Amino acid sequence: MKRIIVAISLLAVISGVAFEVSSAEPNLRSKSYVRVVRDRNLLSNNETWVPFYEYVDASVFDIAVQGLSVHFSGWGRGDITSKGDGRRGGGELDYGYLKWHAKKLNFDLQAGRQFVTGGPASMRGEYVDALNIKSDLVWGLGVEALAGSPVRSAAGGRSGDIVAQGRLFRRFGKSAEAGFSYSNVRDDGERDHENVGFDLWLKPSAVVDGNFYGYYDIIGENFADLGAHINYSPSKIPWRFSAGFNYITPADLLSRTSIFFVFSDTAFSDTSFNATFLASRFITVDAGGSWYHYSNDTNAGRFGADVTMRYGRHGRNNVGIGVHRLNGLVSGITEARFYDRHKITKKLSASGDLYGYLYDRSIRGRVFSFMAVAALNLELPRGFVLTGSGDFSANPYFNADMRGLVKLTYNFGGSSGVF
Amino acid sequence: MYFKRSAIIAAVIVCLCVIADAKERVKKFSHKPHVANNVSCILCHEGISEQESLVPIKIDVECSSCHESGKVKAPKGEWAPTSALVFSHKNHLERTGGDCDTCHFGISKNKLPGHKECLACHNKDYNDLKCRKCHGDLGSMNLVPLSDYSHTTNWMARHKLIASKDRAVCAQCHEESFCSNCHNIRDDMTEPQKSPEAVERRMIHRADYRTRHAIEARTNSALCLRCHDNQSCIECHRREGVTSSAANYPHPAGWMSAGSANFHGRVARQDIALCASCHENGTATNCIVCHRSGSGLNPHPPGWSTSISRSATVCKRCH
Numbered sequence: 210m211k212r213i214i215v216a217i218s219l220l221a222v223i224s225g226v227a228f229e230v231s232s233a234e235p236n237l238r239s240k241s242y243v244r245v246v247r248d249r250n251l252l253s254n255n256e257t258w259v260p261f262y263e264y265v266d267a268s269v270f271d272i273a274v275q276g277l278s279v280h281f282s283g284w285g286r287g288d289i290t291s292k293g294d295g296r297r298g299g300g301e302l303d304y305g306y307l308k309w310h311a312k313k314l315n316f317d318l319q320a321g322r323q324f325v326t327g328g329p330a331s332m333r334g335e336y337v338d339a340l341n342i343k344s345d346l347v348w349g350l351g352v353e354a355l356a357g358s359p360v361r362s363a364a365g366g367r368s369g370d371i372v373a374q375g376r377l378f379r380r381f382g383k384s385a386e387a388g389f390s391y392s393n394v395r396d397d398g399e400r401d402h403e404n405v406g407f408d409l410w411l412k413p414s415a416v417v418d419g420n421f422y423g424y425y426d427i428i429g430e431n432f433a434d435l436g437a438h439i440n441y442s443p444s445k446i447p448w449r450f451s452a453g454f455n456y457i458t459p460a461d462l463l464s465r466t467s468i469f470f471v472f473s474d475t476a477f478s479d480t481s482f483n484a485t486f487l488a489s490r491f492i493t494v495d496a497g498g499s500w501y502h503y504s505n506d507t508n509a510g511r512f513g514a515d516v517t518m519r520y521g522r523h524g525r526n527n528v529g530i531g532v533h534r535l536n537g538l539v540s541g542i543t544e545a546r547f548y549d550r551h552k553i554t555k556k557l558s559a560s561g562d563l564y565g566y567l568y569d570r571s572i573r574g575r576v577f578s579f580m581a582v583a584a585l586n587l588e589l590p591r592g593f594v595l596t597g598s599g600d601f602s603a604n605p606y607f608n609a610d611m612r613g614l615v616k617l618t619y620n621f622g623g624s625s626g627v628f
Numbered sequence: 629m630y631f632k633r634s635a636i637i638a639a640v641i642v643c644l645c646v647i648a649d650a651k652e653r654v655k656k657f658s659h660k661p662h663v664a665n666n667v668s669c670i671l672c673h674e675g676i677s678e679q680e681s682l683v684p685i686k687i688d689v690e691c692s693s694c695h696e697s698g699k700v701k702a703p704k705g706e707w708a709p710t711s712a713l714v715f716s717h718k719n720h721l722e723r724t725g726g727d728c729d730t731c732h733f734g735i736s737k738n739k740l741p742g743h744k745e746c747l748a749c750h751n752k753d754y755n756d757l758k759c760r761k762c763h764g765d766l767g768s769m770n771l772v773p774l775s776d777y778s779h780t781t782n783w784m785a786r787h788k789l790i791a792s793k794d795r796a797v798c799a800q801c802h803e804e805s806f807c808s809n810c811h812n813i814r815d816d817m818t819e820p821q822k823s824p825e826a827v828e829r830r831m832i833h834r835a836d837y838r839t840r841h842a843i844e845a846r847t848n849s850a851l852c853l854r855c856h857d858n859q860s861c862i863e864c865h866r867r868e869g870v871t872s873s874a875a876n877y878p879h880p881a882g883w884m885s886a887g888s889a890n891f892h893g894r895v896a897r898q899d900i901a902l903c904a905s906c907h908e909n910g911t912a913t914n915c916i917v918c919h920r921s922g923s924g925l926n927p928h929p930p931g932w933s934t935s936i937s938r939s940a941t942v943c944k945r946c947h
Contacts, residue, residue, distance in 0.1 A: 238803065242822070262817065266805035282805040286816055299816060303808040324811060327792035334811055334855050361814065361857065386793065399940055410793055420789040430933055438786055451781035460900050462853040475897055477850070485780035497782055501848060505897065509847045517828065527828050537847040542840055548827040560827045564835035572839055580835040584825040598824040604836045614824065 238620045240264040243289075245613040259289040266303075276312070281305035304336060315351075317343040322360065327353070329392040329404035329424040330374045332434050333462055336360040337372050349380045359394075371395040378408075386410045401464055403427040416443050426461045431476070433461035447487040451497075455479040477503040491519040511535040513544075525552045541569035556588040566604075578604035594618040663736040667694075669728050677726065679717040714762055759800045784830060813855055849902050865906055897929060920946055 242262040266282035285300035306321030319341040325331045339357020346352060353376040371394070378388035387409045394402040406424040419439040426433040435456040442449045458476040483497030498512030513533030520526050527550040535542045543566070550560040562582040568575070584598035596616040603609060662672075670676070724730040731741045746762070747754050753761050779787070791798050791807070798807075810819045810831070818833045845852050852861075882888025896903050896915075907914045919927040937943070 238805065240822075242817070244817075244821075260816070264805075266803065266808075268804075280804060282808055284815065301812070301814045303812045303815070304804065324807060326788075326795065331788075331792060332854065333857070336812065336814075361859075400937075410789075420786075420793075422789075438789055440781065440786065449781045451786060453782065453785055455785075457850040459850040459853060462850060463900070463904055464857070475900075477848075479848070481782060481785065483780075483782040493780065495780055515830075529828065535843065535847065537843045539846045540843045542843055546835075550825070550827050558825070560825050562824070562827045566836055566840065568839070568843075578836045578839055582824050584827075586825045596825050600824065602836060605839050612821075614821070616822075 235267050235269040237265070237267045239266075239618070241617045243615045257290060261287045261289055276310040278308045278310070279306070280308060314345045315343075316345075317341075325355065325372070325374075327408075328355075328374045328376050328390040329402075329406045329433075330355070330372055330394065332404075332424060339372065351378045351380065352376070353378070370397065384412045396464055400428060402461075404433060417441050426458070429458065429461045431458055431461070432456060433458050449485040449487070451481075451483045453479070453481040455481075475504050477501055491524045493517045507538060509536055509538050521552065526550060539570075543567040558586045560584045560586070573605040575605040578602065580604075592620045594620075658738055659735045660738050669732075676717050677721045757797050757800045784832070811855065813860060846902060861904075862906060916946060 240262075241264075242260075244258075244260050244262070246258045246260070262284060263286075264282070264284040266280075268278060268280045270278045272279060282303040283301060283305070284303065285298070287298045302322060304322045304324060306319045306323050308320075309318045310316065320339075322336055322338050323341060324336050325334070330337075337355070337357040337359050339355050341353075341355045341357075343353045344351060354374070356371070356373045358370050359372055372392070373394075374390065374392040376388050376390040378386055380386045388407065390404075390406040390408070392402065392404050392406070393400075404424045404426055406422065408420070408422040410418070410420050412418040417440070419437065421437045423435040424433050425431075436454065438451065438453040440449075440451045456476060456478045460475070479499050479501050481497065481499040483495065485496075486494040488494055494514065494516050496512075496514035499510055501509040503509075511534060513531060515529060515531035517527065517529040520528065527548070529546070529548050531544075531546045533544045533546075535544075545565045546563065548560065548562040550558060552558045560583070562580075562584075564580045566578045568577070570576075580600060580602035582598060582600040584596060587595045589595055594617070596614075596618065598614045598616075600612050601609065720731065721728075728735075731745050734741070734745075743754075750762070809815075809822065818831075818837075820831045820834045823829070841852075879892070880890040882890040883892050885891060886893070892903075903915075915927055919925045
């Protein structure tokens with residue numbers, strides 16, 4: 210009990226400090242969580258774990274000179290009760306970088322921890338401690354370059370791990386962009402991944418856009434990732450369509466320092482189609498499917514549909530129902546879901562979320578699992594939001610699993626978005 | 629006992645908030661009869677042409693000057709709904725020459741201006757996705773894009789391509805931490821655990837993913853590998869006791885029989901990344917134990933080639 214009081218006091222102090230800091234220029238956002246988890250695994254006995262989390266992210270613009278900004282996000286955990294694995298806490302800097310934007314040539318420089326969002330290096334979505342430069346040149350040409358070290362190494366520690374990537378692109382007005390890229394990843398000084406790639410974005414009309422890309426693996430001598438996505442959003446009919454194709458060689462995503470990549474060259478393709486019907490301003494029907502084909506002539510796939518509806522004054526309440534099916538290689542899963550989010554008052558809302566799963570083959574003697582989640586969300590003065598939730602589930606691993614969460618969200622600063 | 633007490637305290641807090649909120653509610657006001665009876669806008673909205681914000685407007689006029697006392701309850705003080713919109717009535721009235729009807733043409737039907745009316749002039753801002761020009765503080769608004777910007781048709785698969793092209797478009801509504809909520813795999817909590825109230829969002833690791841992940845990974849391991857390296861599989865499987873030495877031996881019967889449909893070689897050729905999710909743990913745990921060079925069990929698939937040097941560490945493990 211004493212530790213809970215200490216944790217709550219800490220929460221209050223952090224909230225106070227956060228609020229004080231926010232009165233200055235920075236855009237500061239923070240979330241505090243207290244969870245209560247019956248953390249049972251296959252090895253240990255029942256255990257109640259009560260961790261406390263603090264997530265903070267901030268951005269400060271126009272430091273010293275116009276266009277210079279700093280951005281960071283991170284979290285820390287303190288355990289009110291022991292987790293049982295010997296760790297009493299944890300934390301991580303998610304991202305943190307200094308950015309300089311110059312209007313001339315639309316120049317961007319980012320130095321620090323950041324997420325790789327484009328080019329072959331983005332195949333294995335990861336954070337890198339890197340220097341990233343992007344600039345327009347002349348005649349619609351532009352260049353991007355990134356060099357640094359991955360935050361999470363593939364194997365054997367980070368010393369000598371390097372990610373380097375370059376991209377040359379050309380814009381064609383507001384309707385097309387084409388790029389060529391090269392990336393080189395080294396793990397402990399050895400060639401881990403080496404790719405060349407192309408990407409093409411087309412928007413031939415206001416209602417159609419397409420993305421096409423391919424990343425060729427120089428070491429494996431095949432395409433590691435090849436994809437195309439086309440989106441059609443007509444303005445005169447209430448329909449939206451998208452189609453996609455993706456060809457992947459999974460072994461090429463593995464580290465070349467891993468012995469496993471020499472065992473397989475199986476590739477697979479994913480062909481998908483989705484349609485959305487905007488039945489009214491408040492009702493949306495979404496349906497689609499994906500078909501997986503493997504180069505050894507096996508097939509799998511998934512399909513499903515969701516109906517979402519907004520109701521009540523100004524459509525401020527949401528209700529949704531969905532059914533999805535996975536025809537997997539070793540088994541199949543049928544999922545049904547129902548949720549409702551209801552504004553009780555202007556500042557108080559309640560939500561319920563119910564999931565049910567049916568497994569084609571029994572898992573640990575069960576073919577069915579379900580989960581029910583209930584949450585209350587209360588908007589408090591001065592930008593604070595308090596959320597409380599609880600969930601109950603029964604699945605092949607737990608007969609009755611219960612979790613609780615209390616979250617305090619605070620959002621200060623000038624212009625800020627959903628975080 | 630502790631949970632019961634906490635639940636009671638939480639229920640009391642919620643009730644107090646509901647009561648407090650209900651007290652703040654005001655009686656609805658209808659524009660319709662006022663417009664029908666040619667009541668001048670300025671009569672109630674005096675000073676609007678100098679107003680630098682959308683609301684509030686103080687109502688100084690006494691309703692009883694028109695209505696018989698006792699029949700109508702007059703709204704008091706700041707009766708209008710608060711809004712986080714960045715808007716200046718002063719600037720707009722200067723441009724319309726003081727004509728309220730330019731924007732408020734639907735007021736006789738109690739209809740306030742919405743996107744449609746604003747975009748009659750602000751179409752370029754809308755097309756350029758300059759949402760924050762009007763919606764200054766999106767974080768405090770419970771906004772869900774309804775049509776044009778709604779994340780429909782397989783958005784989960786498509787969003788990467790859109791975000792990689794122009795992050796500034798996403799930044800109109802989302803802070804960067806919104807991305808790291810899901811993409812930072814070094815986080816302790818998954819996004820469904822962190823945001824149980826965000827029921828309208830579609831998240832991969834929702835509900836009973838613990839049970840589903842084995843079937844999902846065996847069907848499309850590349851999807852897992854796009855975010856998770858195989859070390860994260862090993863760490864969790866070890867922690868949870870899913871190892872060959874435990875009672876939860878994961879392989880089916882016939883795993884070591886060459887003629888069996890469940891033969892491990894067949895599965896390995898199908899998806900080696902799946903094997904790596906447990907066995908990438910040193911030479912004692914992986915394929916080299918049996919498939920060493922000279923053992924007669926060539927691990928390379930037919931026609932396999934690579935430009936990697938044979939002096940590389942990975943080759944030297946066998947050769």
